[in-house]
Amino acid sequence: MIDVYFAPTPNGVKIPIALEELGVPYRVVPVNLAREEQKQPAFLALNPNGRIPVIVDPDGPDGEPVSVFESGAILLYLAEKYSGLMPESPRERLRALEYLFFQIGGVGPMFGQAGWFMRQPERVAAGIDRYQAESRRLTGVLEARLQQAPWLAGSIFSVADIAHVGWLRVADYAGVRLEEFPAVRDWVSRILARPAVQRGLGAH
Ligand SMILES: N[C@@H](CCC(=O)N[C@@H](CS)C(=O)NCC(=O)O)C(=O)O
Known part of the structure; x- marks a missing residue:
């Protein structure tokens, strides 16, 4: 196992x-x-x-x-x-890879830094501003994609969606308000409604 x-x-x-x-x-x-x-x-x-x-x-x-x-x-x-968890269509596979690496290199580190700076006892305005702005900008990229397609790869739920849900479900932590990103908010709800996702989130 x-x-x-x-x-x-x-x-x-x-x-x-x-x-x-x-x-x-x-x-x-x-x-x-x-x-x-x-x-x-x-x-x-x-x-x-x-x-x-x-x-x-x-x-x-x-x-x-x-x-x-x-x-x-x-x-x-x-x-x-x-x-x-990967599309069979070669074109959608590429999209899945793009958004998987977008999460690993962008959303993950930027949300992490935004949340960290927001919680420091000493307020470092430049750090908060930079990482919050970048987190919001990246969420805007997701918003544009999800206004075109139900999942990041296109028509298939994939590793790219899974990679994002951990941060996007707690977007507030990084100062990102999902009310401003309706397609992202809807996509997060659809991911969280999946029974396997709920079981995975219950792992301990
Ligand atoms: N790029 C790594 C990031 C892993 C990462 O940042 N893990 C955090 C938890 S979300 C961690 O282990 N933090 C503890 C530490 O940095 O010592 C990945 O995608 O696996």
Whole structure:
């Protein structure tokens, strides 16, 4: 069974959601971030970057155990191995990859920084302004896409949608008001209404 090294964070929840959507059994290995368990040698042996999520699959590509870190790499590994959560159409596959990497390189880090700056005891206006503005701008990019298509890849729910839901469902944390982005708000509601997503969000 796949072990998911997990904490209930925007990046952490991606993996149980994907596994639930794919119908793949898994076991959660809780990682206590406050106690810095992710910086211990045993964890660093799985992810030298010292962050969750990580998976360990006892049945890797060569039949031997394999670990995978970085949520985008994990999502693509699972989508390939279990042939799901990626469109079959080559054009939509490209769109799924674009928005997957858009989340990993844009939405995730910018929302994270915006939330961090907003919660510092000393107010650093330049940090708050910069990261909130960028988070809102990125949400505007999603809004434009979702006014054209029901899912980020196009017609199919994919890893690109899963990658985003952890942050977009708590957009307020980064100072992003979803009332200003109606297509994004509707899309988040549709994702959260999926039974597999609800099960994944309940992982612990
Ligand atoms: N790019 C990484 C980001 C992972 C990440 O930032 N994980 C956070 C939780 S959401 C974490 O482990 N934080 C603890 C730390 O930085 O020590 C990914 O997508 O997997």
